[in-house]
Amino acid sequence: MGKMCIGCGVEMQNTNSEELGYAPNLDFDYCARCFKLKNYGQDIKPDVEISNEDIIKLYKKNALKLFLTDFLNISEEVLDVYKNLRGRKILIISKADLIPENIHEQRYLSNIRKTYDIHEDIYLESSKNDIHELLDIVSQEEEVYVCGFTISGKSTLINKMTGSKIVESKHETTTLDVIKTMYNNTCIYDTPGLAYKHYYKGVDYLRKIRPSSRIMKENQELVIHDFVVKSNVENNFVLYIPGYLKLIKRNSEKSWPTRVNIPENSDLLIKGVGFINIKNSCILETDLDANLLEVRDSLVGRKY
Ligand SMILES: Nc1nc2c(ncn2[C@@H]2O[C@H](COP(=O)(O)OP(=O)(O)OP(=O)(O)O)[C@@H](O)[C@H]2O)c(=O)[nH]1
Numbered sequence: 001m002g003k004m005c006i007g008c009g010v011e012m013q014n015t016n017s018e019e020l021g022y023a024p025n026l027d028f029d030y031c032a033r034c035f036k037l038k039n040y041g042q043d044i045k046p047d048v049e050i051s052n053e054d055i056i057k058l059y060k061k062n063a064l065k066l067f068l069t070d071f072l073n074i075s076e077e078v079l080d081v082y083k084n085l086r087g088r089k090i091l092i093i094s095k096a097d098l099i100p101e102n103i104h105e106q107r108y109l110s111n112i113r114k115t116y117d118i119h120e121d122i123y124l125e126s127s128k129n130d131i132h133e134l135l136d137i138v139s140q141e142e143e144v145y146v147c148g149f150t151i152s153g154k155s156t157l158i159n160k161m162t163g164s165k166i167v168e169s170k171h172e173t174t175t176l177d178v179i180k181t182m183y184n185n186t187c188i189y190d191t192p193g194l195a196y197k198h199y200y201k202g203v204d205y206l207r208k209i210r211p212s213s214r215i216m217k218e219n220q221e222l223v224i225h226d227f228v229v230k231s232n233v234e235n236n237f238v239l240y241i242p243g244y245l246k247l248i249k250r251n252s253e254k255s256w257p258t259r260v261n262i263p264e265n266s267d268l269l270i271k272g273v274g275f276i277n278i279k280n281s282c283i284l285e286t287d288l289d290a291n292l293l294e295v296r297d298s299l300v301g302r303k304y
Pocket residue numbers: 094095096097098125126127128149150151152153154155156157167168169170171172173174175176191192193194205206207
């Protein structure tokens with residue numbers, strides 16, 4: 001095998017600028033795509049499709065797996081993959097710096113365990129903060145695989161752990177192959193991110209989430225960014241979404257095509273955007289596709 005790009009893990013080549021791994025000069029550390037992604041934030045979609053099944057096959061069964069998902073992307077789809085992983089594994093809620101201050105950590109973790117039927121410990125980690133606890137765990141292993149869906153922060157966490165220079169980006173599908181790094185005597189492997197089946201694309205979130213409340217009257221709807229949600233009864237919405245998304249409350253007699261049954265004190269997850277804690281039981285209407293939605297017992301607004 002030839003030289004690997006240290007940014008995405010693909011084999012480098014200098015013969016075809018249209019193909020993956022191209023670099024004008026093989027002395028470079030990064031392929032042209034990674035160079036542009038890293039230096040100019042340019043999002044160049046790689047011309048590869050790796051299925052989630054094939055990505056999961058890359059994780060070595062006997063190695064410890066760190067499975068990352070961030071606060072806004074905890075969902076049944078994500079945690080089903082985690083639960084089906086064989087061998088030793090740790091669930092990490094990544095980008096913990098995004099979690100609002102009002103959230104009671106232990107209650108929150110206990111709610112995740114109950115709602116999604118998780119039996120193991122769950123760790124909260126941020127690549128912006130101290131990660132010595134994680135490094136202590138990793139040190140006791142020969143090999144560790146860092147796994148999870150795309151944009152969950154795998155490469156960023158590995159760079160923090162090992163000082164490697166893997167490309168980090170807010171765009172999906174950045175890492176394209178397994179990348180080996182070392183922390184003392186432990187091999188830590190980065191892996192390509194798994195793809196979501198349904199995901200509202202284009203919303204990014206790099207700052208702490210600040211929940212915002214909206215009291216909704218029966219004949220009012222809330223425009224969030226470019227979609228609408230509406231409760232059929234007077235309600236209280238607490239939104240856990242990136243702060244830059246536009247919010248407009250307005251009167252409306254309209255109805256919207258997707259109708260969801262919301263039990264009292266539930267979270268309505270909008271995949272790729274965040275979630276709304278809805279206080280009163282209602283029928284919620286929206287113009288979003290039902291596949292983008294998940295309703296669960298609230299992770300943040302309930303006692304344990
Ligand atoms: N606030 C915050 N942002 C983070 C953290 N870790 C990663 N990010 C951001 O999340 C985005 C995705 O990070 P990556 O490390 O590239 O994600 P990945 O899981 O490797 O993505 P793929 O390679 O596509 O699977 C980047 O914009 C990072 O800056 C964190 O701890 N806190």
